[in-house]
Amino acid sequence: MTPEIALPLMLITPILGGLLIVAAGRHPNLRETITLVTAVSLFLITAFLTPHILHGALPEHVLVEMMPGMALTLKADPLGIVFALVASILWIINSLYSIGYMRKNGEKNQTRFYLCFALALASVMGIALAGNMLTLFIFYEALTLVTYPLVTHAGTKKAKKAGRTYLGILLVSSIGFQMLAMIWTWSISGTLTFSPEGILAGHVEGPMVLILLALYMFGIGKAALMPLHRWLPAAMVAPTPVSALLHAVAVVKAGVFTVVRVVMHVFGLDLLNATSNSNWLLYVACFTIITASVIALHQNNLKRRLAYSTVSQLSYVVLGAAILAPISMVGAVMHIVVHAFGKITLFFAAGAIYTAQHKTLVSELDGIGRIMPWTMGAFTIGAISMVGLPPTAGFLSKWFILQGAMETGQSIAVVVVVISTLLNAAYFLPIVYRAFFLSPTGNSDTTGDTPTQHVISEAPLPMVIALSTTAACTLLLFFYPEVPLTLATMLTGTTNTVSSGVINLAMETF
Template sequence: MTAIASGSSLLGLALVIPTVVAVLVMLLGRLPNLRDAASLVGALLLFVTIGALLPDVLAGARPVLPLVTIAPGLDLVLRVEPLGMLFALVASTLWIANSVYSIGYMRGNQEPRQTMFFAAFAVAIAATMGVALAGNLVTLFLFYELLSLSTYPLVTHKQTPEAMRAGRVYLLTLIGASMILLLPAIVWTAFVAGTTDFQLGGILGGKIGPLAMAVLLGLFVFGAAKAAVMPLHRWLPAAMVAPTPVSALLHAVAVVKAGVFTILKVTVYIFGLDTLQATGASQWLVYVAGFTIIAASLVAMTADDLKRRLAYSTIGQLSYIVMAAALASPLAAMGAAIHIAAHAVSKITLFFAAGSVYTAEHVTKVSQMDGIGRRMPWTMAAFTIGALSMIGLPPTAGFLGKWFMLAGAGSLHEWFAVAVIVVSTVLNAAYLLPIAARAFLKPAGGPVAEAPVAMVVALTATAAGTVLLFLFPEVPYRLASALVSR
C-alpha cells in the first residue's frame, strides 16, 4: 500500500512539474538565463519523478490517482501501466535533451518569442504526461486535445503567412479528426462496454460484432490523426515550417507518439489482442498501414528539403507501429511498444542534426549538403547513427522493434506485413544513406564549424542513446513484455 500511495503522489507530480515550469518560464521572461534554467531543471525533475515510478511498475504495481468526477461514471483518472510507463519515460528523458538543444538553437538563431516557446513546450509536456498516464479513454481524450492546443503556438511560432497556414492545417486536422471520429468512438465504446477504463484483455469482447468492431477501430485510428495514417497525414509535413526543436517535439517527444500510443493502447486495452485475432476486425488496418509505410517512403525519396524528407520518414515509421498493433500478435505488439522508444530517440537525433546544419550553415536542402560531414563531423556522425536506426540495422535501437514486428508477422503467416517491412527497409536506406554519403564523401569546401555547443551536446547524447538502447534494452523489453502478459 505504501508503494501504491507513493506512486499516486508521483502521478500527480508528473502533471504538476511541467505546469509549474510553464508558469515560472512566463514569470522569468525578462531573465533569460533563469528562464531557461527553470525549463532544464523542470525537465530533470520530471525525469526523476517518472523514473521513481519504474521499479514499482516493473514489480507489477499499477498506481492510481483519481483527479475529478465530472458526472456519475465519468471520471478523470491517472493510472500507470507498462505502455504508459514506457511512453512517459521516453518523453521525460527526451525533454531534457530537447531543453538543452532548444537553448542553443533559440539563442543561436536569435529566435523571437522565446519565453512563449518554452512555456508552451512545458504545457505540451504536461499534456503528454496526461496522455501517457490516462486511466481511461475520457482522461486520454482530454489531455490529447490539450496537446493539440498547446502545440499550436509552437507550430505557428514564426508567425509568417506560411506558418499561420500550417497552423490552421495542423489544428483543423487534429481537432477535427478527434471531435468527428475519436470522440464518437469513445462514446460508442462507453455505450457498448459500460466503461471506458483500460483493462488488459480489452472490454469489448463478446459485446460487439466483427463488422461493428472493425468500424469502431477505424474511428479510433483515423480519429487519432496524430498517428498520421494516410490520408490524414498532411498536417505533419506542413508543420515542418516550425523551428527544429518543435519538429523534434512533434516527431519524437510528444505529438506523433501520442497518436500511435493511443492506437496501440486501444488495441491492447479496449479491443484486446485475442478479440481482434478471433474476429479479424483489424485485418484491414494491416493493409492501410502497409500502404502508408511504402507510400511515405517513396515520397521521402523525392524530397530535397531535409525536414520534409524526415517528415515523410516519420509518417512511414509511425505506421510500422500501427501495422504491428493491427496484427494483434503479442510479439508484434511488443515490437510496436519498443519501436515507440527506438523511433523517438533516433528521430530526435535526425531532427537535431538537421537543425544543427541549418544553424551553422543555413542549409535546408539535401542537394546542398556536399561535404558538410567534414565541416560538421559530430553532427553528421550523429545523423548517420540515427539513419541506421531508422533503417533498422544493428547496433542501433531501430533493429529491436523491427525484429519483434517481423517475428510477430511471421508467426501469423502475415506475409504482406513481412514484405512491407523488408521492402520499406530498403527504401529507408535509399532515402537516408545518400545524405550521409553526400555529407562525408563529397569535397569539404570549408573549415570545421559546428553549431553551438549545447546543440552538439544534445544530439551527441541522443545518438549515443540510440546505440545504448540496443545494447541495454532491458527496461523497454520488460515493459513491452508486461504489456502483453496475461
C-alpha cells in the same frame, strides 16, 4: 513519496514549471534554468515510479469526477511508463538543444515557446498516464491546442497556413471520429476504463467492431495514418526543436501510443483476432509505410524528408499493433522508444546544420560531414537506426515486428518491412554519402562568414552535446534494452522467461 502521489506530480510539475517560466520571462538565463530544472525533476519522478511498475504495481489516482461514473483518472502501467520515460528523458536533452538553437537563431517570443513546451509535456504525461479513454482524449486534445502556437511560432503566412492544416486535420479527426467512437464505447459498455481484456470484449462483435475500429484509427490523426498524414510535413515550418521533440517524439508518439492503447485495452487482442476482416488496419499501415517512404525519396528539403520518414516509421508501430501477435506488440512498443531516439537525433542534426550553415536542402549538404563531423556522425547513427541495422536500436523493434508477422503468417507485412528497409536506406544513405564523400560545392558563401572548407565549424556546444547524447542512446539501447523491453513484455502479458529469452535472442543476433 508514494507512487500514487507521483502520478499527479508528473502532471503538475511541467505545468508549474510553465508558470514559473512565464514569471521569469524577462530573465532568459533564469527562464532556461527553470526549464532544465523542471525537465530534470519530471524525469526523476518518472524514474522513481519505474521500479514500482517493474515490480508489478499499478498505482492509480482519481483527479476529478466529472459525471457519475465518469472520472479523470491517472494510472501508471507498463505501456504508459515507457512513453513517459522516453518523453521526459528527451525533454531534458531537447531543452538543452533548444537553448542553443533559440539563442543562436535569435527567435522571438521565446517565453511563449518554453511555456507551450512545458504545457505540451504536461499533456503528454496526461496521455501516458490516462487511466481511461476520456482522460486520454482530453489530454490528446490539449496537446493539439498547446502545440498550435509552436507550429505557428514564426508568425509568417506560411506558418499560419501550416497551423490551419495542423489544427484542421487533428481536430476534425479527433472530434469527428475519435470522440464519436468513445461515446459509442461508453454507451455500449458503460465504462471507459482501460482493461487488459479490452473494454469492448464481450459487448460487441462482427461489423460493429470494424466500424468502431475505423472510427478509432482514423480518429487518431496524430498517428499520421494515410490519408491523415498531411499535418506532419506541414508542421515542419516550426523551429527545429519543436519538430524534434514534438513531431518526432511527443505528438506523433502520443498518436501511436493511443493506437496501441486502443488496440490493446479498448478492443483487446482476442476480440480483434476473433473478428474477420479486422486486418484492414494492417493493409492501411503497409500502404502508409511504402507510400510515405516513396514520397520521402523525392523530398529535397531535409526536414520534410525526415517528416515523411516519420509518417512511414509511425506506421511500423501501427503495423506492429495490427499484426495482433504479442511479440509484434512488443515490437510496436519498442519502436515507440527507439524511433524516438533515432528520429530526434536526425532532427537535431538538421537543426544544427541550419544553425551553423543555414542549409535546409539535401542538395546543399555536399561535404558537410567534413565541416561538422560530430553532427553528421550522429546523423549517420540515427539514419542506420531508421534503416534498422545493428548495432543500432532500430534493429530490435523491426526484428520483433517481423517475428510477429512471421508467426501469424502475415507475409504481406514481411514483404513490406523488407521493401521499406530498402527504401529507408535509399533516402538516408545518399545524405550520408554526400556529407562525407563529396567535396563542398563552395557556393554557400552567401552568408559571408562561411568558414574555409576543412575548418570544423559545429553548431553551439549545447546542441552538439544534445545530438551526441541521443545518438549514443540509440546505440546503447541496442545493447541494454532491458527496461523498455521488460515493460513491453509485461504489457503483453508474456511471461518473464519469454522476455529474457527475447533479450538473449537479440543479443545472439548481434
